Amino acid sequence: MTVLLVVLGAAVGAPLRYLADRMVQARHDSVFPWGTFTVNVTGSALLGFLIALPAGDGMIALAGTGFCGALTTYSTFGYETLRLAEDDARLHAALNAVGSVIGGLGAAYGGMVLAQAITT
Incomplete structure (x- = not known):
């Protein structure tokens, strides 16, 4: 069941990563990979937020490992x-x-702080 949640x-x-990357990059006339940077920092913030919530293993598999894992992209970051x-x-x-x-770590920490503030 966990594998299915990750796949979903x-x-x-x-696809959201691809679309967001293209949308952001199309708005910038620069060699800097703003699209990849944006999805990686956003995904890090979301993952930090999710990890700090009192969620079960199924939610972490679906949203954390599956969604955030596919949304962010270390290989593209390395290539670019x-x-x-x-x-x-x-x-x-x-x-x-x-x-x-620094942006990814900071965003993950910010997501965790936000989740903790909401749940306490």
Whole structure:
């Protein structure tokens, strides 16, 4: 049953990631991968929020592992960072790497704090 919940969450998260990435990136005329950055930070905030809620294993499998796992994308982040470095946009590559890690961790923490504030 848990595997099915993960699959269902991922079936929603993956297409949403693609659509959100394209929508955000289309609004920016920049080499910086704003679409991937946005979905990764947003997904981190949502996952932090979900983890801090008093939810059961089924909800974590569906929304956390499935949805957030498919919404966020470490492989695309890695690829785009290396592509920027190879294209001599090293400052953008460094900003993407540092900003994504700090932004993702900060967003996850913010999501946790928000969930705790709502539930207490």
